[in-house]
Amino acid sequence: MSAATVATPRGRADRLGPAARAGRLGPAVRAEWTKLRTVAGPAWLLLTAAALTVGLSALAAGAVRCPDVGCGIDATKTALTGFQLGQAVIAVLAVLVVAGEYSTGMMRTTLTAMPGRATMLAAKAAVLAVPVLTVGAVGALGSVLFGRLLLPGRGFTPAHGYRPLSLVDGMTLRAAGGSVLYLALIAMLSLGLAVLIRDSAVAIGVVLGLLYLFPILTTLVTSPSWKRHVQQISPSGAGLAIQNTTNLNNPPLGPWAGLGVLTLWAAGALLLGWLVLRLRDA
Amino acid sequence: MNAYESALPDGRDGFGQLLRAEWTKFRTVRGWVIGAGLCGVLLVLFGLLVAAGTHTSVKDSASGAEHTPSQNEIPPVPRGPGGEAVTDNFYFVHQSLAGNGTVTARVTSLTAVGLGQVGMGGDGNGAADSSSEDGLQPWTKAGLIVKANTTQGSAYAAAMVTGGHGVRMQYNYTGDIAGPAGAVSSSSPRWLRLTRTGDTVTGYSSTDGNTWTTLGTVRLAGLPSTVQVGLFVASPGAQQFDEHFGGTGSSGYPTLATAVFDNVGSSTVDSGWQGRTVGDAQGPAEMTGYTQSGGTFTLKGSGDIAPSVDGAGQGIERTLIGAFAALTVVAVFGVLFITSEYRRGLIRTTFTASPRRGRVLAAKSVVVGAVTFVAGLVGAAIAVPLTSWLLRHNGNRTWPAPWPTDLRIIAGTAALLAVAAVLAVGIGAILRRSAGAVTAVVVLMVLPYILSVSAVLPAAPAEWMLRLTPAAAFAVQQSVQAYAQVNQRYTPPFGFYPLAPWAGFAVLCAWAALALGVAMYRLNRRDA
Numbered sequence: 001m002s003a004a005t006v007a008t009p010r011g012r013a014d015r016l017g018p019a020a021r022a023g024r025l026g027p028a029v030r031a032e033w034t035k036l037r038t039v040a041g042p043a044w045l046l047l048t049a050a051a052l053t054v055g056l057s058a059l060a061a062g063a064v065r066c067p068d069v070g071c072g073i074d075a076t077k078t079a080l081t082g083f084q085l086g087q088a089v090i091a092v093l094a095v096l097v098v099a100g101e102y103s104t105g106m107m108r109t110t111l112t113a114m115p116g117r118a119t120m121l122a123a124k125a126a127v128l129a130v131p132v133l134t135v136g137a138v139g140a141l142g143s144v145l146f147g148r149l150l151l152p153g154r155g156f157t158p159a160h161g162y163r164p165l166s167l168v169d170g171m172t173l174r175a176a177g178g179s180v181l182y183l184a185l186i187a188m189l190s191l192g193l194a195v196l197i198r199d200s201a202v203a204i205g206v207v208l209g210l211l212y213l214f215p216i217l218t219t220l221v222t223s224p225s226w227k228r229h230v231q232q233i234s235p236s237g238a239g240l241a242i243q244n245t246t247n248l249n250n251p252p253l254g255p256w257a258g259l260g261v262l263t264l265w266a267a268g269a270l271l272l273g274w275l276v277l278r279l280r281d282a
Numbered sequence: 283m284n285a286y287e288s289a290l291p292d293g294r295d296g297f298g299q300l301l302r303a304e305w306t307k308f309r310t311v312r313g314w315v316i317g318a319g320l321c322g323v324l325l326v327l328f329g330l331l332v333a334a335g336t337h338t339s340v341k342d343s344a345s346g347a348e349h350t351p352s353q354n355e356i357p358p359v360p361r362g363p364g365g366e367a368v369t370d371n372f373y374f375v376h377q378s379l380a381g382n383g384t385v386t387a388r389v390t391s392l393t394a395v396g397l398g399q400v401g402m403g404g405d406g407n408g409a410a411d412s413s414s415e416d417g418l419q420p421w422t423k424a425g426l427i428v429k430a431n432t433t434q435g436s437a438y439a440a441a442m443v444t445g446g447h448g449v450r451m452q453y454n455y456t457g458d459i460a461g462p463a464g465a466v467s468s469s470s471p472r473w474l475r476l477t478r479t480g481d482t483v484t485g486y487s488s489t490d491g492n493t494w495t496t497l498g499t500v501r502l503a504g505l506p507s508t509v510q511v512g513l514f515v516a517s518p519g520a521q522q523f524d525e526h527f528g529g530t531g532s533s534g535y536p537t538l539a540t541a542v543f544d545n546v547g548s549s550t551v552d553s554g555w556q557g558r559t560v561g562d563a564q565g566p567a568e569m570t571g572y573t574q575s576g577g578t579f580t581l582k583g584s585g586d587i588a589p590s591v592d593g594a595g596q597g598i599e600r601t602l603i604g605a606f607a608a609l610t611v612v613a614v615f616g617v618l619f620i621t622s623e624y625r626r627g628l629i630r631t632t633f634t635a636s637p638r639r640g641r642v643l644a645a646k647s648v649v650v651g652a653v654t655f656v657a658g659l660v661g662a663a664i665a666v667p668l669t670s671w672l673l674r675h676n677g678n679r680t681w682p683a684p685w686p687t688d689l690r691i692i693a694g695t696a697a698l699l700a701v702a703a704v705l706a707v708g709i710g711a712i713l714r715r716s717a718g719a720v721t722a723v724v725v726l727m728v729l730p731y732i733l734s735v736s737a738v739l740p741a742a743p744a745e746w747m748l749r750l751t752p753a754a755a756f757a758v759q760q761s762v763q764a765y766a767q768v769n770q771r772y773t774p775p776f777g778f779y780p781l782a783p784w785a786g787f788a789v790l791c792a793w794a795a796l797a798l799g800v801a802m803y804r805l806n807r808r809d810a
Contacts, residue, residue, distance in 0.1 A: 063743040066479030081738060088725050093718045099717065103625055201716035203622065205614035208724045209607065212732060213328070216606050219736040230335070 024217045028114050028123035036097065036127055045093040046135050049183075053086030055137030058146040066155035066162065070103075075156050076175045076245040078163055079147025081178050081242070084210070086139055087186045091207045094190035095230055097128055099200035106282045114251055117277040121270065132187045136180035144176050171245040177243030178259055185266045186211070189235060192269025196276050228252045235265045287658040299638055300645040308619070308649050312555040317502035317615035318653050321608045321699065322661030328604035329665045330795030332404025333672040335406065336600075336801060340677070347701060350677040356678075359590065360434035360561070362455040363503070365684030367597075367762070369518075369560035370725070372569050373583025375425070376512030382479050382551040385511045387579075388491065390471040392518045393655040394418040394539040397569075397584075400664055409707055416696055417537035418799045422517040422768060424541030424581065426476045429510050430502070433721050434561045435480050437502045440514065441474040441485035451475070451497035452797065453588045454735075456769045459498040461487050471509075473545070481505040491545065511548065512555065513572075515541040515583035523771035525741065527535050530775045536584055543579040561585060589763070591770045593681025595777030597761030598688050605759070610697050612654055613723035619650050621716045629810045639805040647704045652706070654703040658696030662805060683761045694758030694787060701787075701794050702727060708797025712804055726793070727752050734774040741773040745780040752793045757786025 036042050060081035066073055101107040114120045148165040154160035167173050189216040190207045214234030214262050231237045231252040241258025244251060253261065308314050316615055339348040340355065340504040341422035379385075390671040396417035425442030438452040441461075449461035449472055466472050472561040481504070508526035517539035523532045562585075572581045578723035620643075623629040636642050651728035666688075668673065670680050683691075710719040734744030748754050764772040 033308045059743065062740060064740050078682050081733075084738070085725065085729060085731065088721050088729070092721045095717050143286050185369055198717075200721050201614045201618045205719045205724070208721065208728075209610045212724065212728045214609070215736060216327075216603070216728075217332060217335070219732075220600075221602055222333045223335050223337040226335030226337075 010263035027120050032123045049086045049089035050135045050138045053082035054142035056085045057082030061147045061150040069160050074246040076172050077243040080143050080243050081135045090187050091190040093235035094187040095194040095203045098194035102198045111282050129184050133183050140176040140179050175243045182239045185262045188266035190275040195273030235262050238275040304645045304649040319613045324607035325604040325661030327667040329669040330570040332603050333669045363437045366717045367593050367681050368455040369586045369588050369590045371585025372516035374512050374514050374560050375555050375572050376510040376556045379511045380508045384477045386475045387543045388471050388473045388545040388546045390468050391542040392424050392466050394537045397536045404595050418445040422539045426474050427514045428478050428678040439483035443472050447489045461497045499529050515539050515581040516585045516588040538584050541581050544577050554611045579683050582726040587767050589765050591762050591768050594762040597681040597683050598691050599759040599761050600667045602686035605695050607654040612703045613706045613720050616703035617710035617719040620710040624714050638803040647707050650703045651700040655696050655700035658699040690805045698755045701790050705794040708801045711801035744774045749780050752790045754786040755790035757781050758783045
């Protein structure tokens with residue numbers, strides 16, 4: 001039997017032309033969006049992330065106290081404390097988007113339908129980014145709102161050198177907007193690592209280790225040069241520098257440079273993930 | 283036709299068999315064995331990483347260059363009779379007392395001045411900026427002392443007047459008995475008396491030298507027959523502590539106290555009185571000393587006789603800080619030990635073989651807990667000597683603790699990891715999802731620690747977090763107790779947990795028990 005006599009299945013991909021097989025981003029994004037939208041888990045995780053972010057922020061804003069002039073507390077950063085917790089839930093979501101498919105075997109179906117590894121990964125990243133940015137925005141707005149309402153009652157008054165938090169203020173806007181981007185970058189980092197590791201429990205363990213062990217290391221090392229370097233390479237430590245609004249003269253990293261470090265981490269993880277996707281069987 | 287009946291004897295389903303089955307599952311999956319090993323390895327590696335980043339350098343007085351001090355340049359921390367780190371610096375006017383005896387004195391004045399930065403830095407000329415401001419500290423102390431000998435850390439009992447806490451009887455650094463309140467002055471002097479009988483010392487105080495109040499009787503184990511008795515004065519530095527977002531700080535200056543005694547009487551007048559500084563003189567040495575005119579003794583001294591709390595967070599717990607890294611691994615394999623059975627469908631086989639589901643969960647918890655405990659113990663046994671060596675190599679002081687405390691911290695760290703693994707099994711059985719369960723365990727245990735210890739949250743909410751969340755268990759790693767007679771900020775950023783070590787550990791146990799309880803309830807209600 002020669003190859004010519006084998007009937008080619010004529011399907012939708014064929015009618016769309018060769019572009020679909022080569023991996024056009026549009027249909028891939030639609031497919032990923034359908035997967036994310038039609039499972040209950042992601043919606044709950046997103047809601048939880050928003051609630052925990054605002055909740056912890058409100059708790060911190062309600063607990064902090066500025067007794068006097070020059071108490072040296074970064075009011076904006078305190079009001080945005082909740083991102084320390086919200087990031088964990090976002091990491092779970094991002095890990096599950098990939099590792100969940102590996103655990104059920106869905107990944108093989110996905111890759112059969114979208115053989116372009118880069119396209120599949122880009123689609124997943126794009127589809128994940130939109131709801132995460134939304135949750136980040138809700139979290140940031142809620143946090144700033146609670147900060148605005150609660151902080152003046154905790155001694156953050158004009159008499160002590162603090163104006164009420166407002167997004168009209170450039171630094172507060174940068175801190176709040178940067179926190180939204182921070183959350184999206186954490187999602188990208190988690191996504192890349194999940195592709196690399198495939199098992200959800202191990203992947204989330206690694207992500208949480210990266211997010212939470214570096215800050216502990218920062219607190220514990222005493223040599224100034226070590227402390228600075230640990231802060232500079234820590235994904236969460238450097239990334240959250242975007243929330244700094246005081247002591248900007250001599251930080252280990254400027255706000256945007258810090259977010260840049262996290263971007264490098266996320267890009268590196270995605271790149272490694274893509275390489276592994278190409279080199280390994282699903 | 284008869285129904286088929288197996289010729290094999292009925293299977294046994296005792297708890298022992300169940301344990302064996304779960305142990306077989308654990309030991310035959312490579313990932314879990316690696317996980318347990320990794321738990322021990324990370325405990326060591328993370329500790330070494332922290333130690334590698336912890337340097338203390340000293341300034342060479344001649345060249346001004348900084349260098350890492352060698353082992354014998356670092357003064358050892360004195361240890362009290364109980365093995366704990368102590369501060370033992372004071373001015374002592376003493377004589378020998380062989381056998382039993384009594385010493386009596388009247389204190390007519392206790393004052394102190396702050397010394398600015400004198401004697402603390404490298405420039406030795408000590409421009410004695412005896413600022414006229416009142417340097418009297420609440421725990422500035424002067425009075426009578428019976429001490430085994432004049433080396434730092436030896437056993438003692440003392441009756442004293444203090445700057446802000448009235449008359450006290452203190453002994454062996456950690457003991458503190460309150461006596462009559464009120465400050466001392468020439469118009470209201472205080473009489474003090476110490477009576478030594480064998481190895482017991484009784485303290486008395488009086489306002490007129492006629493009616494005496496007993497302060498207390500203490501037993502100093504192993505007190506030699508010849509002891510040093512006499513007058514002393516000490517004044518701790520004025521310290522202010524502050525916490526700010528992500529860190530702590532303290533600032534202060536030494537103080538110099540002056541105490542005036544008269545009516546000094548001792549039951550054994552032998553060689554007369556000798557004055558000397560015990561320990562390192564704080565402040566310029568020429569400022570301490572004593573003068574005697576007639577029956578009046580005036581003593582000037584600095585320092586303190588008290589337990590040292592400076593080692594909080596710097597003791598053996600610093601070598602076991604890798605527990606956080608180990609915890610992340612423990613959370614992963616604890617959760618996987620149950621959730622992977624759900625994912626692969628093995629749980630149905632397990633429940634068919636052992637239909638009593640609660641016992642399956644119990645067996646899993648026992649196996650995971652025991653394996654983690656052993657891995658943690660082995661890791662700790664390697665981490666403690668290795669990390670201590672690296673810390674000393676980098677010029678850091680290592681703070682001693684009594685051996686029961688060392689043992690508690692090592693065993694407590696292993697037990698903390700073991701119970702965290704059980705908590706992970708419980709949460710894994712409730713959620714049946716790996717990622718969510720791992721996150722719950724890590725966030726519940728690590729985030730409260732980060733938020734409170736790195737002073738992201740202020741002290742009050744930080745303390746509540748460390749009372750209520752499973753992170754309370756890290757209290758088993760606290761090597762230094764809080765003492766009311768030492769001025770320090772006893773908050774999480776300074777290394778002090780709000781709960782006692784085993785009470786904090788019990789909070790984690792309660793969480794694990796709650797998780798297992800809910801998991802058992804849900805296992806019996808839901809299909810596998």
